[in-house]
Amino acid sequence: MKKMSSYKNFQDDNFKFTKESSRLVADNPAFNSQVKISDLKKDSFEDNFETWVEFLQWARWFPDLFYDLIKPEKGGMRLDLDQRVFLRCMSRFVSTYGVFPRGFGKTMLELMSIYHTCIFFADINVAMSAQTKENAASISEDKHKELMKKFPLLQNEIVKPSFSKDSAEVIFKSGSTYSILANAQSTKGQRRHRLNIEESALLNNELFKDALEPVVNVPRRTIGEMSVISPFELNGMINFVTTSGYRGSDEFNRILNMIKETANLKGKMVLGASWELPCHYGRGETRNQLLAKKNDPTTSATAFAMNYESKWVGATDGALVNISKLLKIRTIDKPELNCPKDKRGNFELNEYIFGVDVARSNSQSNNKTAIVVLKIIRNKTGTIRQIQAVNIVEPPNGLSFKEQSLMVKRLFYAYGGNSDMFKSRVKAIVVDGNVIGKGLIDRLLEDHTDPDTNEELGCFDTINTDQKPDVSPAIEVVYDLTAQGINGEIIRTFIDYVETEKLKLLKINDDIKGKSVNSNVNLEEDKARIHTQYLIDEISNLKLESTQKSITVKQVLKKIDKDRYSALAYALYYIFLFMEKEETEEVYDLDDDLVYF
Template identity: 50%
Template sequence: MSDYRSSLDSNIDKYIDLISWCRWNPDLWYDMITPETGGMILDLDQRVFLRSITRFISTYGVFPRGYGKTLKEVMGMIHTAIFFPLIEIAMTAQTQQNASSLVEEKWKELTRFYPLLLNEVEGKPSFTKDSAEINFKSGGRIDVLANAQSSKGQRRKRLQIEESALLNNELFQDCIEPIPNVPRRTIGKNALINPEELNGQINFFTTSGWRGTDEYERNLMMIKEMAELKGKIVLGSDWQLAVHYGRGEPKAALLDKKSRLSPTFFAQNYESKWVGTVDGSIVDIKQLLNLRVLECAEFKNDGKHEYILSVDVARSHKKNNNQTSIAVLKLIRTPKGRLKNIHLVNLINLRNGLTFGAQAIEVKRIRRRYSATIVVIDGNGVGSGLLDELIKDAEDPSTKENLGCWDTINTDHEAEIKNAEKVIYNFVSQASNHDGIVSIQDMVISGTLQLLIKDTNIKYDDTNYAEEIYPFVQTDRLIEEIANLKVVTQNNGKLTVQQLTKRIDKDRYSALMMGIWYIKNFLNKVIEEKEINIKNFSLTRKPKIYGKRKGASF
């Protein structure tokens, strides 16, 4: 023991130099522990990535899918946990489940590449559905948090924020930014705070998002601070850098995706471009993204609320994407019957090539699932074909169940069966489009409209989605459509919308807009009916919800 102590004391300067060198050069340290076979050879850009998160107080990285940014994030966290005793470092994501799955997956991958990492672990790492924890012999710890109110009051020494483009700045300032406020103390007798350490470090990593959002502005601010040498750095690349080094998908596959996928989707996920929100956009994209609060889609009536359907019949500029869109809107009311929120609980696109008769059967099936009280449809132009089929008596070809015959509320169309149920409201686009634009703007600004959250686990270039995933994909497509629209004032003073690129349709937007317009005009009022109390001649008020179907009274 004395010989060991003597050797340590006589070589202490060399140990200090080694630790300092390892802390400053994480990529070279990983080179040192790379096995002769089966290891990972780091490329130049990956070395820059690792050194940046080791040397700067804050790094903002915008990288495409398939780049490998999350793997490098976890490599940086492991390096920190080993070389800074008793440090606590967390990865945050949209949900703890998402963060946990990322850390677990990358930890297993890295221990295959670098088996020596297992020698640094104290005990067995713990991974569950909504938590992950890795403890190191240094006393360092890695775990996960959510970008949510549930993380408020937590304390860590450093943070890695995953998919930061989804961050709300108000939430960040209130809950996330204070988490690493307390710096790490050294483990020596004096327990000092090292002024040269990256105390309070917060790193941001993401695929690109929307221009005009809080994170877009943070990106620009950090570029300015980087130029002013304030300890910040911004990194980024498109798909070509990873392809150059032979990582991810081959160039031919990515070019094929570019030819068939939405330009906005490809720009955000592979070209690292912040897109959308030009001057005159229909709504503030930041306000729109803040409406994404619904965690669960709905596939049938919940037995408690009123639902309506809104159908925009396909008139796409791309024949291979010529789809009819159906918005399923749930009305949330106060106990007194006043409209509180509108939930877009599902957004359905009927597959290509369906005849109007087949589309009518699908619409009637969907209406039955949700017990929708009204079906709003743009029955003019292309939509007239679907309207003509909806007013016919129909039978489900699969179950042979009668789907009913519908009549219109506000037109002189004659249903096939006399006294058919009045279900259809024909939205006259030329007369009501201006009011529809104003209605959707009002509902976004007021926060009345609420949308499904963004699911970061979805592979959006896939073509087959499970039923529970599909509504989240369609909601993302809706955001993309709205971001592609610019409001134009016509000569008569009325508003209309103009697509910035014809390659992005507006069918989902139109379906949502018509439904919101109908709700605002016919289902958003409470009438106070007066009744005379004969005993004391006072007036009592009985609230009554306005908006039940009353023939052609609309």
Template identity: 55%
Template structure:
């Protein structure tokens, strides 16, 4: 008689073709495989659109998925990664995001959720998955491995077989081509003796998953190219939907809640996050939106001055009586100089929108509080029109109603306005000159083009709600920066008959208060802070 091992070997050999068919079927139909391991209770019942999503990931060499918040795209993305790691031995697949922390958090949360819904997966895991603040490593019995990387130079030189780029709308194309695209250059080899490269495998697959972004950006152009390549049958797929598809299947928030958000949120924010529309101007834009996105390198906001740097506040005063359009904005700009006192960097460390409907007295109190927090050297206020009302209040001696402490009385630097208390500190720069808008626009464009301006990075943690008044203090400046970029993307540059520049809004429903506050502050810094230091250095040289 044959021993048991021989019987087992003969049994395996006898049914080898069936195993082959099973693996081929599961690779080609990932959704049906997930059905196969779904427990009787507590699992996920996949909807038709989710099945299409999973099959596209398994069948095409590159996929661009543009879906709204609440759709469940990250869950499907990780499900696709798990399926790949199980059915392709020794494959290495990675999720990339703006930071490794972001990617690690997403993979850990979704992987734990998936194993909860599909407990059979735990038998496919080798050892214990390793999760930390900025790393993930999940090793499967097949030898497949899932980990995370950042969309940054730190990932250069790494090698993986497939990549999933999370929040792809934020990608910098130059960095993508230099760092991320080469990561998947080396294809997977089979684990048999011959170690072959399977020509029918999706070697070098890169998938892009995101909410929509801005027209004219690198990723918008990538979308258009991939749509053409999809029509030309080059193995590319572009999928997308708005919020209504998930709601139709009963996923995410109810229809009433989303429509309520639509009535309250910025139309640009809603269009990108819920309608999957690419927004902004592609022709005649104020600035190249790619260059604006590249400025988002500042990781943390500042809520008070550091005691050694110069700060300037730019204040744009609300001009509309509309409830949704009467918020004054304050831009907090930090100046960084080199050893020769030349300005090398201007960082927008905080951006504040004052509460809706606040009167000039209340606005003056908030502006003076901010000036005290940062010990700001100058507060630039547009006093044309309604801005005069705020300026008048700033010229008064102000008492903090919460603490009873004096917030001070200010004088203007450049006008003959009389403060309530003589010889008050000259803090206010009152923008009064007619026709200065052209110069403000030019200085803003210059700061963007030169890369001197630094903006806060996008907060990709989707756990916050922009309408939630309890949003953490730390997240608010990031959110305000998102809204600033929406405003910039909504502006078109127009030249008047007198060859002067002006800007116009593509849609009046999107404000430009944040842009105005920032642009005024940048104009002041360029024309006065830099100029003053140059004069000072020249005088020192002459004296010596």
């Protein structure tokens, strides 16, 4: 049997279609040039068994050349050198970690690797997992259609593809199947032979160990009479494909460990590239477009670093909180843009706290305000069990303090605010009263009429100062927070709520991760999710620093603001001071059992 090295020249230009046979013919002498079309018609499969074995070995080892083999004469997909390396690694190593920018084509290559595996390994079950099944199904259907268009001969290998909103399954003639899973506890108990994890940077290790890693515990068996487990097969393969995430996270540590295993020849491979590599080959956006996006003052520096430069961002030493813990508390499925109403049209009995930070951005000269809406969830005894950040709003740049105060008042009424504080769902608006924040507080204490709807927005009053409102009596809802002297306590309170997992944040989907609030995002729900992503970026950029009197936070990169973090921290501190209730155990009285009503 020939060595695999004899196929080193087995390239795209060595093949052609013949009109007479409609069959792909190898003209390369290294590919057994003695076999002619007429001989193939006469000989049985057994007579050419060794040739088929050799071809199978070659195709398994060179997935990129297999796709060259079946590429049509016109159209199709031209694989660049970096894409060929990535495809080969996913076929030759027990685990490959690919960190690539948007526009690289990583998801397409991932599906090409999966389909190649399903064709050349009989009865194998391969899955791809994403943040949700809906996301995985959408990705699969889109890339499947693209793959069938670029390589029409693949349709001969597929029995039936089926896609729906939250499911995808492709059955191959080899008996293999491709399906999807979610990066969630719902995957627990599922079994596949190989697994590809999409956007793995969003994972936490606890979920991976408990639900995803056991998926590939059962190896594939051959379909012959022996039905054995091949010792030469990469059973239990798990590949990771993602854009970059945060330093100190579980996935960042996984990559560091895999780099060591790569160096020690443990069967692992780590690959990565910035936007410059696909741009060099003409894929994705052009260099000028990407540089313009990078220099755009409205583009988040952290988001660009993760989505295009493949940099793992954030503080490594002395981080404000454990970034893995912060990613773990993203459990809220849907934002709340207002207080829900019951069937009678009345506001539900919820409690909301607004945190407002007024600041001047380091990258922009105009005022910039962040408003965080927190919803309090209590148990039957009145103890706070969860604090949910259900919405984050940022007024457009350049708004005056009066315009910003109008926005705060509109939100107050949208979340069930009322002049009667016993009936009001909004219990407090916590405003940073240092320097610039005083201007917003002054405006909140003025009597306003909404210029858009002509509705009376009323006049607010402070809870904790002697400052007089324009009209008395007014709604006592504004808490003037002066952080000087208590900054250490605010930071400790924030850390405590994250570490105890009382604080809950909105989930971040993959389709939101690469967007900004200035892109074509019309839904307010999407904007709330994007601002939550910005919040996590801000927190990951903060380091703890000790002073002689207390502790403070320092930004690793000055161009990344901390307005959303500050607004959240102020609101949490107010909750800690005035709304927490110690949980008391109910005393069980034996006489209660003897009471007869």
